[in-house]
Amino acid sequence: xxxxxxxxxxxxxxxxxxxxxxxxxxxxxxxxxxxxxxxxxxxxxxxxxxxxxxxxxxxxxxxxxxxxxxxxxxxxxxxxxxxxxxxxxxxxxxxxxxxxxxxx
Amino acid sequence: xxxxxxxxxxxxxxxxxxxxxxxxxxxxxxxxxxxxxxxxxxxxxxxxxxxxxxxxxxxxxxxxxxxxxxxxxxxxxxxxxxxxxxxxxxxxxxxxxxxxxxxxxxxxxxxxxxxxxxxxxxxxxxxxxxxxxxxxxxxxxxxxxxxxxxxxxxxxxxxxxxxxxxxxxxxxxxxxxxxxxxxxxxxxxxxxxxxxxxxxxxxxxxxxxxxxxxxxxxxxxxxxxxxxxxxxxxxxxxxxxxxxxxxxxxxxxxxxxxxxxxxxxxxxxxxxxxxxxxxxxxxxxxxxxxxxxxxxxxxxxxxxxxxxxxxxxxxxxxxxxxxxxxxxxxxxxxxxxxxxxxxxxxxxxxxxxxxxxxxxxxxxxxxxxxxxxxxxxxxxxxxxxxxxxxxxxxxxxxxxxxxxxxxxxxxxxxxxxxxxxxxxxxxxxxxxxxxxxxxxxxxxxxxxxxxxxxxxxxxxxxxxxxxxxxxxxxxxxxxxxxxxxxxxxxxxxxxxxxxxxxxxxxxxxxxxxxxxxxxxxxxxxxxxxxxxxxxxxxxxxxxxxxxxxxx
Numbered sequence: 001x002x003x004x005x006x007x008x009x010x011x012x013x014x015x016x017x018x019x020x021x022x023x024x025x026x027x028x029x030x031x032x033x034x035x036x037x038x039x040x041x042x043x044x045x046x047x048x049x050x051x052x053x054x055x056x057x058x059x060x061x062x063x064x065x066x067x068x069x070x071x072x073x074x075x076x077x078x079x080x081x082x083x084x085x086x087x088x089x090x091x092x093x094x095x096x097x098x099x100x101x102x103x104x
Numbered sequence: 105x106x107x108x109x110x111x112x113x114x115x116x117x118x119x120x121x122x123x124x125x126x127x128x129x130x131x132x133x134x135x136x137x138x139x140x141x142x143x144x145x146x147x148x149x150x151x152x153x154x155x156x157x158x159x160x161x162x163x164x165x166x167x168x169x170x171x172x173x174x175x176x177x178x179x180x181x182x183x184x185x186x187x188x189x190x191x192x193x194x195x196x197x198x199x200x201x202x203x204x205x206x207x208x209x210x211x212x213x214x215x216x217x218x219x220x221x222x223x224x225x226x227x228x229x230x231x232x233x234x235x236x237x238x239x240x241x242x243x244x245x246x247x248x249x250x251x252x253x254x255x256x257x258x259x260x261x262x263x264x265x266x267x268x269x270x271x272x273x274x275x276x277x278x279x280x281x282x283x284x285x286x287x288x289x290x291x292x293x294x295x296x297x298x299x300x301x302x303x304x305x306x307x308x309x310x311x312x313x314x315x316x317x318x319x320x321x322x323x324x325x326x327x328x329x330x331x332x333x334x335x336x337x338x339x340x341x342x343x344x345x346x347x348x349x350x351x352x353x354x355x356x357x358x359x360x361x362x363x364x365x366x367x368x369x370x371x372x373x374x375x376x377x378x379x380x381x382x383x384x385x386x387x388x389x390x391x392x393x394x395x396x397x398x399x400x401x402x403x404x405x406x407x408x409x410x411x412x413x414x415x416x417x418x419x420x421x422x423x424x425x426x427x428x429x430x431x432x433x434x435x436x437x438x439x440x441x442x443x444x445x446x447x448x449x450x451x452x453x454x455x456x457x458x459x460x461x462x463x464x465x466x467x468x469x470x471x472x473x474x475x476x477x478x479x480x481x482x483x484x485x486x487x488x489x490x491x492x493x494x495x496x497x498x499x500x501x502x503x504x505x506x507x508x509x510x511x512x513x514x515x516x517x518x519x520x521x522x523x524x525x526x527x528x529x530x531x532x533x534x535x536x537x538x539x540x541x542x543x544x545x546x547x548x549x550x551x552x553x554x555x556x557x558x559x560x561x562x563x564x565x566x567x568x569x570x571x572x573x574x575x576x577x578x579x580x581x582x583x584x585x586x587x588x589x590x591x592x593x594x595x596x597x598x599x600x601x602x603x604x605x606x607x608x609x610x611x612x613x614x615x616x617x618x619x620x621x622x623x624x625x626x627x628x629x630x631x632x633x634x635x636x637x638x639x640x641x642x643x644x645x646x647x648x649x650x651x652x653x654x655x
Binding site: 004006007008009011014015017020021024027028029030031032035038039040042043044046047048050051053054055056061062063064066067070071073074077078080081082084085088089093096098100103 | 212213215217218220222223224226227228231250342343346347349350356357360361362363368369370372373375376378398399400403404406408410414417418421497531641642643644645647648650651652
């Protein structure tokens, strides 16, 4: 382990770090907003328009719109997580490594 | 006044248990019998978990890193499974299936809420948490804020959450074992309490982790098997299954749409808020991120856990509808009064009996039992670390304590928490456990989430703001909960409730954010100035894992 002091404040103002933190914030916050939007849209449908969800997907079917929507909401949680992991591994990790290498 | 109503309450319980006892004497004893497969699998699991505990104890739980974080060397897949094992509780396995059985689609609303909180942890806090913290989520908030007040508040929040969560788990455990062995409820609760005490005090996080991984694999295999068997009854057509369920359920087509659980828009949104933000405030889940080697493995953990949980909850929905389709009107699973034997929370167990006889029932019961043990040990672990690390070593003794003493105190706390959980489990026997979990999430979302989020994202956060925000979130959630229909009317029997909604999150989460921000902004102390100045360095560490290496 290297024990030289690292000037974190200096790193904070470097452009490579700024790019990294901006990219991660954009990714994390963006996906969080999408997830929350999907979820609260669903919850608002439950709250304000339950009849829409209760409709069958086709006449005579016992599968409702709500069941399909529910499965889609669940799947979207996994897909968004996968997007984060994929993007972070392919882009952000490299940027973190580059920043770390300059001080170690 | 209070004594009178409490006496009435006790009277009601006694009356209820006398009735149940009378029923048990007439027919249940014969039908329940002793299920040798269940007992065999229980014993096998318990034996295996104790061997694991001995192994973990030999590897050592002396250092803080070993005890709290299993040495910190787990891989992402291992930890992902352990998170899933920590999160998918028996309360959700039994409770959500029961909810779907009783109300159909409403169960799905709960299930979706349990799921979406997970990606939120990854998007907002997982990586900073791993980069800044060591053993508990309070490490994160205490990174640049004053340690003592922050850890005191976080430690108390953790203990409150852990105890409420444990109650729900203990109730599930007690009912399950009562049903299978015909053991008295309290004996069952004591058995679970003692086992979790052994895992945590002797095996620490390492034993807890492997109990959780084993359980996660067992639980997913069990639910997958049951779903396949259910679908096989209906030619592997989900629409056949739903059609049959609709035709036999007393509520008919109402069960494929939102129904009685969500009484009004405010309750629905409030519950949603508790679930999506509460997950990122659950101490036992956050603690798991310290067991992996780095931020990259933390990400993989969440992906594995989210995938697992998505599949699991989808299967629960099939199980619930399968229970409606196959068990409605089946007298074998009802008592003389037409109620489900053991309460509706036992419906998943009855379903396994229907699908695969006593062998499958034995297996699923053992799985549910394993599930309970895995979750309660994770919770006890979180409670012990809050008591030993945050409260005792850091807040009270300001870090002037040997690691050895700290661990000893954590282990003692684990024992104390187990005993308390046993007592509370016995007191709360007749509550619906899925509903109880909704309340836990409200507390986590109000008291922990705002502070965790703001401490990593907002430069302006100060100690005073974080403490008052967290306390007001907790206080508001607890007070509103007490005044809600679920507690005021149902549990306390005080008549119509002063607060109309069952979940307080819609009010308590914004309140906590508001108080935190308002107090922080108006905080002109030197301490506040220091906290703001320290943000930049913390921000770099949060993003890169680099530390300043200053002595």
